[in-house]
Amino acid sequence: MFTQVNGTGNAAVVVEDIRKAYGDLKAVDGVSLSVTEGEFFGILGPNGAGKTTTLEIIEGLRQPDSGSVRLLGESPWPRRVSLLPRIGVQLQSSSFFEKLTAREQLETFASLYGVNAVRANEMLELVGLADKADTREDKLSGGQRQRLSIACALVHDPDVVFLDEPTAALDPQARRNLWDVLRAIQARGKTIVYTTHYLDEAEILCDRVAIMDKGRILAMDRPAALVRGLDAPTHVILELGSLSVSDATALPAAEDVTEDELSLTITTRRPADTLSALADRGALSGLQVRTATLEDVFLDLTGREYRA
Amino acid sequence: MTAFRSLSLAMLKGFYRDKATLFFTFVFPLMFLIVFGLLFRDAGTDKITIGAVGEGPVVTALGETGILDLEHFDTLDEAVAKVSDGDLPAVVAQNGNEVVLRFAASDQTQAGTVRGIVVGVVDKLNLIVTNQPLRYQLDVSNVEDASLKPIQYITPGIMSWGVATTAVFGAALTLVSWRKKQVLRRIRLAPIHASTVLSSRVVVTIGVAIVQAVIFLGIGALPVFGLQLVGTWALAIPVFFLGVLAFFAIGMLVGAFCKTEEAATGAANIVVLPMAFLSGTFFPIDQAPPWMQSISNAFPLRHMNDGIMDFLVRDQGASALVVPCLVLAGFTIVVGGIAAKVFQWEDS
Numbered sequence: 001m002f003t004q005v006n007g008t009g010n011a012a013v014v015v016e017d018i019r020k021a022y023g024d025l026k027a028v029d030g031v032s033l034s035v036t037e038g039e040f041f042g043i044l045g046p047n048g049a050g051k052t053t054t055l056e057i058i059e060g061l062r063q064p065d066s067g068s069v070r071l072l073g074e075s076p077w078p079r080r081v082s083l084l085p086r087i088g089v090q091l092q093s094s095s096f097f098e099k100l101t102a103r104e105q106l107e108t109f110a111s112l113y114g115v116n117a118v119r120a121n122e123m124l125e126l127v128g129l130a131d132k133a134d135t136r137e138d139k140l141s142g143g144q145r146q147r148l149s150i151a152c153a154l155v156h157d158p159d160v161v162f163l164d165e166p167t168a169a170l171d172p173q174a175r176r177n178l179w180d181v182l183r184a185i186q187a188r189g190k191t192i193v194y195t196t197h198y199l200d201e202a203e204i205l206c207d208r209v210a211i212m213d214k215g216r217i218l219a220m221d222r223p224a225a226l227v228r229g230l231d232a233p234t235h236v237i238l239e240l241g242s243l244s245v246s247d248a249t250a251l252p253a254a255e256d257v258t259e260d261e262l263s264l265t266i267t268t269r270r271p272a273d274t275l276s277a278l279a280d281r282g283a284l285s286g287l288q289v290r291t292a293t294l295e296d297v298f299l300d301l302t303g304r305e306y307r308a
Numbered sequence: 309m310t311a312f313r314s315l316s317l318a319m320l321k322g323f324y325r326d327k328a329t330l331f332f333t334f335v336f337p338l339m340f341l342i343v344f345g346l347l348f349r350d351a352g353t354d355k356i357t358i359g360a361v362g363e364g365p366v367v368t369a370l371g372e373t374g375i376l377d378l379e380h381f382d383t384l385d386e387a388v389a390k391v392s393d394g395d396l397p398a399v400v401a402q403n404g405n406e407v408v409l410r411f412a413a414s415d416q417t418q419a420g421t422v423r424g425i426v427v428g429v430v431d432k433l434n435l436i437v438t439n440q441p442l443r444y445q446l447d448v449s450n451v452e453d454a455s456l457k458p459i460q461y462i463t464p465g466i467m468s469w470g471v472a473t474t475a476v477f478g479a480a481l482t483l484v485s486w487r488k489k490q491v492l493r494r495i496r497l498a499p500i501h502a503s504t505v506l507s508s509r510v511v512v513t514i515g516v517a518i519v520q521a522v523i524f525l526g527i528g529a530l531p532v533f534g535l536q537l538v539g540t541w542a543l544a545i546p547v548f549f550l551g552v553l554a555f556f557a558i559g560m561l562v563g564a565f566c567k568t569e570e571a572a573t574g575a576a577n578i579v580v581l582p583m584a585f586l587s588g589t590f591f592p593i594d595q596a597p598p599w600m601q602s603i604s605n606a607f608p609l610r611h612m613n614d615g616i617m618d619f620l621v622r623d624q625g626a627s628a629l630v631v632p633c634l635v636l637a638g639f640t641i642v643v644g645g646i647a648a649k650v651f652q653w654e655d656s
Contacts, residue, residue, distance in 0.1 A: 059497065060497075061493065061497070081499045082499075084497060084499040085499055087497070089494070091490045091494060095489045095490035095493065095494045096489065097318045097319075097321075097491060098325075098326070099322045099325035099326060100321055100322070104318070104321065107309070107314065108314045108315070108318045109494075109498070111309045111310065111313070111314035111315075112314070112315075112495065112500050113498055113499065114310075114499075152494075156498075
């Protein structure tokens with residue numbers, strides 16, 4: 001009983017109106033979503049939005065109070081052993097065996113799935129930890145630990161991979177390294193469902209995103225479509241002095257012009273027109289174009305600034 | 309590699325790569341064994357040293373009793389001075405047929421013992437001189453009594469304690485730390501059964517316990533300590549394994565209740581330490597007051613101690629297996645059952 005989504009392939013995950021409350025707190029308050037096979041799907045939102053609980057219900061770690069989940073066509077709750085080899089889960093805190101090296105961790109997890117231990121080396125290559133194979137887990141850096149825990153989630157070659165904030169608490173360089181890993185996983189044809197509180201990252205990586213807040217999904221679409229749907233103006237920023245305020249105001253499609261100690265900012269909804277006029281005048285020095293981002297989408301949806 | 313083998317291996321590596329755990333598993337109990345072993349080495353077998361002046365059949369015979377050590381002096385005055393200083397309990401001097409015994413008045417018990425020995429030796433020599441046939445024959449041989457040489461109860465006691473501690477801590481800390489680090493949750497997401505995790509932990513615990521036993525008994529059997537295993541020692545093996553399982557079950561219970569490693573360590577200590585003191589680990593329980601002996605019957609460690617000692621050093625028959633084995637098996641089933649009931653895969 002596969003449901004067609006977006007007309008492309010089969011649904012890997014279908015969630016219908018799931019709810020989960022802890023006492024008075026409605027952690028998940030009526031979430032519905034579906035993820036197509038091979039899709040990179042992001043669940044975004046600030047801490048406490050209900051991302052992790054949603055993920056745990058889909059993985060079969062928690063029972064929803066109501067609603068239904070189909071994971072690869074089966075219900076993940078109660079624990080369904082036949083489903084487990086087909087899903088890979090990376091947990092929020094890196095869960096490792098004490099005192100084992102990177103390779104030993106992978107070999108141990110591989111054996112839990114009856115997978116040959118040679119997969120461990122392949123996984124270490126994939127996440128770029130081949131040179132750290134014999135390093136103990138507690139001696140790895142934060143980024144390396146995250147990559148190792150992703151490798152552990154992939155060691156049995158699952159069809160659907162769940163990653164809970166894989167890039168949290170990483171420095172920018174480590175985050176970008178991890179992005180490459182995530183893209184490589186998707187290139188292998190895996191379905192990826194991942195949570196993050198970095199909106200910029202989701203915009204770059206995800207095919208589709210669901211923006212969550214307070215247990216609900218506020219919007220769900222391709223990132224570009226969400227931003228475009230916002231009809232938010234584009235900010236064209238120029239070096240101070242490259243154009244006077246009055247000249248700028250006279251530019252085609254310029255809605256608003258502001259100036260501060262460093263720069264001149266032109267607000268426009270037709271940036272193509274504004275930019276070509278600027279190019280004609282040769283006034284492009286220090287040009288920056290800032291379009292709306294998912295952060296603006298979040299602001300628009302919730303009426304408040306995004307706080308990660 | 310099967311999940312069972314690799315989990316066992318993972319636990320074993322986690323165990324032997326942790327220096328603190330190794331210390332508390334092997335070195336710490338051994339320190340007690342060595343200290344107590346050396347401390348009590350001569351207790352109960354102490355010879356009494358007395359002064360001796362001159363030579364003669366009486367002095368020679370006293371030296372051969374095996375009970376007295378003789379410290380020789382040149383003059384009686386010199387020896388008596390030692391007695392009055394309190395350094396020696398008594399002095400014997402032989403000058404020809406005259407035998408003199410002087411003893412310290414302070415220790416009546418020791419003085420009485422020495423006096424009895426000396427009088428006995430003198431009487432016997434007098435009898436031989438008269439060439440009379442002996443009318444009364446005294447048949448003397450020793451009996452293996454319940455009060456053992458110290459090393460004989462110290463070694464099994466400290467072995468049981470060490471093994472029990474390791475079993476409780478191993479089970480409890482693995483459970484707590486794996487739950488806290490979400491390793492349990494990760495395992496639950498793999499297609500394996502909880503019994504695989506449980507049985508691999510049991511196997512590691514038993515393996516470590518065997519290594520502990522071999523080391524402790526081996527050290528106890530060194531000539532300096534002089535532990536001697538008697539004929540039926542092999543019967544101690546089932547008691548030993550059931551004891552390990554009983555404490556493993558206690559560890560599972562502690563691990564099921566405690567949320568943090570610190571709490572688990574405290575709880576495990578609270579369970580094991582009083583039990584160790586009240587179960588004859590550090591001193592023989594039959595020297596404790598009766599009420600304490602009754603209480604100690606409620607502890608699995610008491611039955612493990614007793615059961616192991618019965619065969620390791622007391623040479624009991626197989627019938628002595630019944631009580632300790634039943635108690636320990638019962639403990640394992642009841643406590644293990646409760647632990648399974650309250651067990652949680654993750655913090656709620």
